[in-house]
Amino acid sequence: xxxxxxxxxxxxxxxxxxxxxxxxxxxxxxxxxxxxxxxxxxxxxxxxxxxxxxxxxxxxxxxxxxxxxxxxxxxxxxxxxxxxxxxxxxxxxxxxxxxxxxxxxxxxxxxxxxxxxxxxxxxxxxxxxxxxxxxxxx
Amino acid sequence: xxxxxxxxxxxxxxxxxxxxxxxxxxxxxxxxxxxxxxxxxxxxxxxxxxxxxxxxxxxxxxxxxxxxxxxxxxxxxxxxxxxxxxxxxxxxxxxxxxxxxxxxxxxxxxxxxxxxxxxxxxxxxxxxxxxxxxxxxx
Amino acid sequence: xxxxxxxxxxxxxxxxxxxxxxxxxxxxxxxxxxxxxxxxxxxxxxxxxxxxxxxxxxxxxxxxxxxxxxxxxxxxxxxxxxxxxxxxxxxxxxxxxxxxxxxxxxxxxxxxxxxxxxxxxxxxxxxxxxxxxxxxxx
Numbered sequence: 001x002x003x004x005x006x007x008x009x010x011x012x013x014x015x016x017x018x019x020x021x022x023x024x025x026x027x028x029x030x031x032x033x034x035x036x037x038x039x040x041x042x043x044x045x046x047x048x049x050x051x052x053x054x055x056x057x058x059x060x061x062x063x064x065x066x067x068x069x070x071x072x073x074x075x076x077x078x079x080x081x082x083x084x085x086x087x088x089x090x091x092x093x094x095x096x097x098x099x100x101x102x103x104x105x106x107x108x109x110x111x112x113x114x115x116x117x118x119x120x121x122x123x124x125x126x127x128x129x130x131x132x133x134x135x136x137x138x
Numbered sequence: 139x140x141x142x143x144x145x146x147x148x149x150x151x152x153x154x155x156x157x158x159x160x161x162x163x164x165x166x167x168x169x170x171x172x173x174x175x176x177x178x179x180x181x182x183x184x185x186x187x188x189x190x191x192x193x194x195x196x197x198x199x200x201x202x203x204x205x206x207x208x209x210x211x212x213x214x215x216x217x218x219x220x221x222x223x224x225x226x227x228x229x230x231x232x233x234x235x236x237x238x239x240x241x242x243x244x245x246x247x248x249x250x251x252x253x254x255x256x257x258x259x260x261x262x263x264x265x266x267x268x269x270x271x272x273x274x275x276x
Numbered sequence: 277x278x279x280x281x282x283x284x285x286x287x288x289x290x291x292x293x294x295x296x297x298x299x300x301x302x303x304x305x306x307x308x309x310x311x312x313x314x315x316x317x318x319x320x321x322x323x324x325x326x327x328x329x330x331x332x333x334x335x336x337x338x339x340x341x342x343x344x345x346x347x348x349x350x351x352x353x354x355x356x357x358x359x360x361x362x363x364x365x366x367x368x369x370x371x372x373x374x375x376x377x378x379x380x381x382x383x384x385x386x387x388x389x390x391x392x393x394x395x396x397x398x399x400x401x402x403x404x405x406x407x408x409x410x411x412x413x414x
Contacts (some may be wrong), residue, residue: 007406010346017339037326039379052177058335059196063155103175130145190315193410201293240314268283
């Protein structure tokens with residue numbers, strides 16, 4: 001097999017898996033601390049916030065991967081790596097904030113959306129360029 | 139970096155991200171309308187249906203992406219684009235129906251499954267062909 | 277379109293979609309058996325365990341795909357196929373155990389983590405090697 005051309009994108013993808021695994025582990029530790037055994041997902045407010053914070057990260061993860069690789073494959077690998085690292089940092093800020101209070105999730109959430117929108121728009125630019133190049137020979 | 143060969147598949151993938159983001163936003167607006175603040179996921183029946191509708195779209199999204207790219211990469215990019223657009227339309231019908239009543243989710247859900255089964259079967263056909271070609275030189 | 281080089285990885289990915297679809301169907305049948313109609317996700321303990329078992333599989337699915345393809349594209353396709361099949365078997369053991377009792381989910385869960393860690397570490401090895409080769413010409 002030919003070694004693919006984007007090891008940095010793959011490294012960021014693997015790192016984001018590790019990060020999401022770490023957040024899942026935080027939910028598990030919150031279960032223990034608040035004596036909320038599986039399969040329950042309701043319990044003390046702090047546990048419920050921790051669980052929802054993780055769920056939101058899970059919901060956005062495939063969207064993040066699509067935007068990361070669209071940006072990296074069609075626009076710029078360096079921009080995708082930077083956007084991917086920013087997204088992970090934003091997710092950590094979001095998670096830590098949400099564990100404290102529902103309101104404190106917002107700064108990290110807006111930063112998450114900004115990183116995702118950046119990856120999306122750069123990816124879109126590259127894809128439109130590639131479509132014009134391939135089908136209209138511009 | 140070499141610009142990859144499938145900008146239309148990437149465009150459909152990005153569009154499906156935008157669509158899922160729009161559905162997530164509908165859940166957020168339903169929260170406001172029904173005064174159901176995060177992290178709660180229980181509340182008035184319409185909010186719970188809206189939340190579950192989005193959750194179901196989230197659960198299927200990675201499966202959709204795998205089937206979309208299997209079909210597009212191993213069978214036909216045009217068929218994958220058509221199936222992908224049909225899937226998104228089906229998801230919208232499903233979501234709108236589910237918001238109204240649990241029963242009204244079914245037509246959109248069956249259309250969703252049909253679009254997904256189409257992408258899956260075409261992708262499978264292409265993959266089996268590629269395996270036979272690569273390993274048994276048929 | 278050039279037929280891509282990794283039909284076995286694509287076949288394992290499609291198979292894992294089919295498997296996850298089968299587990300979703302088991303949740304649907306558990307709904308019927310326990311008279312728990314959508315959008316409810318609470319009900320008799322066995323239904324709640326079945327629902328959570330599926331949710332956990334859903335949460336891990338994108339991580340599984342990233343690790344599978346990292347291992348397959350950067351390390352070895354055969355190792356990725358083996359790890360992917362082991363992961364699916366582990367998920368089935370996990371699901372069957374969790375349906376019976378929360379405690380019985382653990383052996384399958386640890387096997388799931390072992391398969392995932394294997395794919396992750398082999399993928400990481402291959403990616404680090406590819407980065408060193410590409411940027412430092414080792």
